[in-house]
Amino acid sequence: MFPLIGQGHKKYYRKRYSLPDTYSYIITIDMCTQQRNPIYCIIPPHLLRHLAQSEDPKLRELALRTLSVDATVRLARATTSSDSVPANLQALAAGTAPAPKRSIYDNQHQASLVRNLVRTEGQPPVADQAVNQAFDGLGATFDFYWTIFRRNSIDNAGLPMDAYVHFQTGYDNAFWDGHEMVFGDGNGIIFTEFTGALDVIGHELTHGVTGNEANLKYLGQSGALNESISDVFGSMIKQYALKQTTATADWLIGKGILAKDINGVALRSMKAPGTAYDDPKLGGKDPQPANMANYLQTTQDNGGVHINSGIPNLAFYLVAAALGGNSWDEAGVIWYDTIRDKSLTSTATFSDFGRLTWKNAGHRYGSTSPQAQAVKDAWNQVGVVF
Amino acid sequence: MTLRASKTGGLFFNANAEVESSIHDVDLSVADKATLEGLIAASGLGQNASIVSPTRPGSGDMRTYRVAVEDGSHSADMSFDDLESNPAKKALFDFVKQHAR
Numbered sequence: 001m002f003p004l005i006g007q008g009h010k011k012y013y014r015k016r017y018s019l020p021d022t023y024s025y026i027i028t029i030d031m032c033t034q035q036r037n038p039i040y041c042i043i044p045p046h047l048l049r050h051l052a053q054s055e056d057p058k059l060r061e062l063a064l065r066t067l068s069v070d071a072t073v074r075l076a077r078a079t080t081s082s083d084s085v086p087a088n089l090q091a092l093a094a095g096t097a098p099a100p101k102r103s104i105y106d107n108q109h110q111a112s113l114v115r116n117l118v119r120t121e122g123q124p125p126v127a128d129q130a131v132n133q134a135f136d137g138l139g140a141t142f143d144f145y146w147t148i149f150r151r152n153s154i155d156n157a158g159l160p161m162d163a164y165v166h167f168q169t170g171y172d173n174a175f176w177d178g179h180e181m182v183f184g185d186g187n188g189i190i191f192t193e194f195t196g197a198l199d200v201i202g203h204e205l206t207h208g209v210t211g212n213e214a215n216l217k218y219l220g221q222s223g224a225l226n227e228s229i230s231d232v233f234g235s236m237i238k239q240y241a242l243k244q245t246t247a248t249a250d251w252l253i254g255k256g257i258l259a260k261d262i263n264g265v266a267l268r269s270m271k272a273p274g275t276a277y278d279d280p281k282l283g284g285k286d287p288q289p290a291n292m293a294n295y296l297q298t299t300q301d302n303g304g305v306h307i308n309s310g311i312p313n314l315a316f317y318l319v320a321a322a323l324g325g326n327s328w329d330e331a332g333v334i335w336y337d338t339i340r341d342k343s344l345t346s347t348a349t350f351s352d353f354g355r356l357t358w359k360n361a362g363h364r365y366g367s368t369s370p371q372a373q374a375v376k377d378a379w380n381q382v383g384v385v386f
Numbered sequence: 387m388t389l390r391a392s393k394t395g396g397l398f399f400n401a402n403a404e405v406e407s408s409i410h411d412v413d414l415s416v417a418d419k420a421t422l423e424g425l426i427a428a429s430g431l432g433q434n435a436s437i438v439s440p441t442r443p444g445s446g447d448m449r450t451y452r453v454a455v456e457d458g459s460h461s462a463d464m465s466f467d468d469l470e471s472n473p474a475k476k477a478l479f480d481f482v483k484q485h486a487r
Contacts, residue, residue, distance in 0.1 A: 173396045177442050177445050178442040190400075203447075207447065211443065211446075230446060267398040281402065301399045
């Protein structure tokens with residue numbers, strides 16, 4: 001019997017196919033994934049792997065996409081960018097999942113990066129909690145992207161994941177510099193260690209993913225989309241690790257890293273933008289808007305990239321909540337399809353992005369599907385029209 | 387001579403952190419003024435009208451620091467990020483922040 005390579009969360013069917021015309025058969029499988037309750041299809045993995053190495057790029061892409069919907073992953077999607085195919089093909093052909101290549105450096109509170117390696121693959125936990133949290137957080141992020149989206153690390157080609165902890169002294173931030181992650185310890189007045197929040201780690205690494213895909217300009221609406229995408233995937237990474245559904249997740253970003261005297265629960269709330277904190281040490285109340293009517297025009301924060309991101313954040317939450325289950329089952333797939341959509345430009349507006357999520361929901365599930373309708377409704381609810 | 391310092395960016399928006407600070411050299415002690423002049427020289431700000439460090443493609447949540455100086459008809463400014471290699475630039479930024487009223 002052929003193994004089942006696709007499964008649904010509602011129901012599925014086992015079928016045996018003869019393969020008189022392989023090419024059209026693969027296309028049929030691809031189309032299967034666009035139904036609300038698709039008839040999940042069966043094909044020998046060895047044949048798919050063979051087809052995935054075809055010189056025909058269309059056939060190769062279709063085979064890779066079908067391979068991605070395997071028995072252990074719901075609604076996963078294989079990679080399609082030409083530069084990433086070899087690494088994924090190697091792993092798929094070998095029948096093994098790729099492994100992360102993590103390196104954690106203790107920056108010893110220096111202001112420039114110090115390559116003082118303290119933990120790498122195969123090594124046990126060390127005494128320094130920040131080192132272990134960074135190591136585990138990178139691993140959880142790698143695992144999420146591979147398991148759900150068949151994405152092999154940040155660049156989808158197995159990029160080693162490097163992180164520096166204890167950057168500067170009392171540094172109140174964490175960032176992705178385009179190549180690696182850097183964590184501060186916080187000064188204990190506003191923030192504690194930034195390695196303490198998995199969604200923050202996922203957020204920063206997703207900046208790397210976005211940089212490799214859409215490269216959204218870090219200014220104004222495109223910058224707010226860049227930030228929102230990091231929040232969306234950072235939150236999903238946390239939810240996945242904690243086995244939380246859309247209903248049980250807290251939808252908070254950075255919960256647990258605010259110092260104890262701060263009046264707040266997190267940096268941001270995706271479910272209720274503008275409610276994460278209210279404290280004079282943070283400049284007052286959380287300024288995130290929940291609707292385009294309250295979009296903030298400002299020269300601060302690169303045009304409000306961490307402020308106006310509340311609007312697309314809420315749109316994602318509304319889609320996930322409407323569809324139920326796990327956020328990565330359908331809403332996450334639609335967002336991932338969108339950041340990989342070649343139509344997404346580096347200067348995209350909220351309206352551009354919203355329209356593409358709707359288009360991709362239609363492409364994957366059908367233009368009149370509940371998923372496409374949920375996307376349209378969510379953007380409409382936050383005042384983004386397209 | 388007037389110096390202004392501000393920063394933007396980071397993992398989240400903190401309105402307090404983005405408030406611009408300014409100092410006037412006439413308000414400084416002789417020792418502080420000497421320190422300031424040394425930092426301006428070491429940062430390169432005194433010799434250039436504008437210093438902008440290269441941007442880092444694909445980065446996210448890095449902070450950008452800005453220092454501007456006005457001295458009569460001469461004005462200059464510079465911006466740099468968290469991984470700036472010249473420590474005098476960050477030291478000048480910190481000096482303005484610490485001495486601002």
